[in-house]
Amino acid sequence: MSQIDYSAIGERLRAYRIGRQLSANQIAKQLGISRAAVYRLERGIVVKLDTLDRLAHLLKVPINSLLGSETEYFDNALGYFERMHQLEAKSTKVVSYFDPFSYLLTSDQYFDYFLKMLEEARPQHFPAEAQVIQKKTLDILYRRKETFTKINFEINSIVSIRQIERFLHIGLVGRLDLPASTRMERALQARREVEHLICQIEQNPHFNIYLVDELLPNLTFQIFYQPTASYVAVSPYRLGELPNIHCGIASVTSSTEAVDMHKHMANELIARSVSGEEARQQILRLLAKL
Secondary structure (H helix, E strand, O other): OOOOOHHHHHHHHHHHHHHOOOOHHHHHHHHOOOHHHHHHHHOOOOOOHHHHHHHHHHHOOOHHHHHHHOEEEEOOHHHHHHHHHHHHHOOOEEEEEOOOOOHHHOOOOHHHHHHHHHHHHOOOOOOHHHHHHHHHHHHHHHHHHHHHHHHOOEEEEEEEHHHHHHHHHHOOOOOOOOOHHHHHHHHHHHHHHHHHHHHHHHHOOOEEEEEEOOOOOOOEEEEEEOOOOEEEEEEOOEOOOOOEOOOOOEEEEOOHHHHHHHHHHHHHHHHOOEEHHHHHHHHHHHHHHO
């Protein structure tokens, strides 16, 4: 067996605990260890192999999956975005595709509009537990942006000009049956977000945009490049117009096959994209046309 990455195991436990809204005491009881031992495990401090067996049972995964050779699955956005935050904090570079573009590249004003969109998209009989999960998910999204501001890891973002166009037409809305005045205001704010994206292209040396002239899949992905490993995260969650953070199964894996396939796909998209000043000019032409 290759060397065990206890730090990654601890991060997975923390993501699980947060996603399930469990306390350290509850985890300790299920694992048969002390509360202090749970915190040590989350920090990546070496534990006994029998504890790993119990942890694998708790996470409902085979032991080889826990040791990093298979895929992590998340049935809620809270645990998934916590795991993304952990991976980003250790990354030197990420390559991503999000629709319409990465949440990390949105303006400071976007958070308030995103909250409004989620309220508009909320289904009837929205349970109180889901409301709590939503608030905690928003807290993690806020911390992800803070981490990016502090670490400034390199972001290579694949963006579809067609999906930006749709974003501008629809606006920052959670549903389409809003008053005309609201739709107009939200379309204007979407325009401001795209203008902010242009400023990022101009001013942020850690950000590269690769603009493709085609519609891309609904599932989004992000590849994390770390000094000793690479991971890929795949998600159905939407943080743009008509958002969804309440339904879907996301995954994270360090599988060589999965990571290499996503790297190959990203490289192919980048090869037929435009970037830098050419990408900026193309977005400006789109703004002038609408």
